[in-house]
Amino acid sequence: MARRTGLREQKKQATRKALREAALRLALERGPDNVRVDDIAEAAGVSPRTYNNYFASREQAIVAAVTAERESRVAEAVAARPPSVRLADAVIDAIVEQYTDPGEEHAAALLMITTRPALREAFVHAPASMELPLAAAIASRLATRRRAGETADTAGASAAAGAPAADGALAAAGASARDGGAAPVQDGAREGGGAGESEGRAGGRGHDADAVRGADADRNGDAVRGADADRDGDAARDDTARVLAAAVAAAVRVAIDRWVGRPGAASASGLVVPSGSLPDLLRAALAPLVPALDAAER
Structure with a gap:
């Protein structure tokens, strides 16, 4: 079943890729206004109905x-940063790196996209697709940071608890040495106390069994409470990651919108062309999110 699901997903991804590559190729060859959905579907070898299952428009x-x-590469770049790198730095650096280096093969496509209003509108809203993969990458980093903090706390507590125990053992050993060992027990005391000791041992075993059962119950209760706390903590972490990822995507959308559509960017032909430094616009749009990204790691 898992294998069939995997193959089905691979087929869907292959179809999606064939459609988008056919759409771009035809748009560059004919101009985007001269490309129909039917043309894209035919070039990809699927029906127009299948096309509509993947994309809402040709743009x-x-x-x-x-x-x-690009969106998946942003998430991969965030996940690849060392745990010692601050989350805010990892996210912002990954965004700037991936959004300002489209590659030579996409240079002509990017020019076409940013100079056509309908394509530009779709381009501005494209960052929304990064939310889920970026949320997963952020959640993973937060989980790693939490585990590192718990390990450090446990190590510190063990070291602190070990020092008094060692001091107590040394003190007990010193007292025993000073007393010269345990005092000898008289024969009469041994004989007279035999029956009492037997009864005492029987009662002690009962008390010990109760103590063991109580300790087991406490441990089981602690384990259940700990598991519940872990689940609640994981859910809160995942929610935080999703909120942060959505905010990052929104900030990127604002930066791109300013880049491709700011006033005064119209050329002599009436087309709107990008202006300003996209890296600077991205960093400025993401800057208000730095306190929230830092707080998530604490």
Whole structure:
């Protein structure tokens, strides 16, 4: 069953890739206004109905050819940063790196996209697709940071508890040495106390059994409470990661919108062309999120 699911997902990904690549190729060859959904579906070897299962418009498919891999690369870049790197730095550096290096093969496509209003609109909203993979990458980093903190706390507590225990053992050994060992027991005391000791041992075993059962119950209760706390903590971490990822995607959308559509960017032909430094716009849009990203790690 798992194998069938995997193969089905691979087939869907292959179809999606064929559609977006066909859309971009036809748009570059004919111009985006001269490409129909039927043309894209035919070039990819599927029906128009199948096309509509993957993309809502031709613009979305054309833009996806440039942006589809970028969102997953952002998440991969965040996950690849060493745990010692601050989360805010990992996210911002990954965004700037992936959004400002489209690659030579996409240079002509990016120019076409940013100079056509309908394509530009789809391009501005493309960052929304990064939310889920980025949330997973952020959640993973937060979990790693939490485990590292718990390990450090446990090590510190063990060291602190070990020092008094060692001091107590040394003190007991010193007292025993000073007393010269245990005092000898008189024969009469041994004989007279034999029956009492037997009864005492029987009662002691009963008390010991009760103590063991009580200790087991306490441990089981602690384990259940600990598991519940872990689940609650995991859910809270995942929710935090999703909120942060959505905020990052929104900030990137704002930066791109300013980059491709800021006032005064119209050319002599009436087309709107990108202006300003995209890396600077991205960093400025993401800067207000730094306190929240830092707080999530604490």
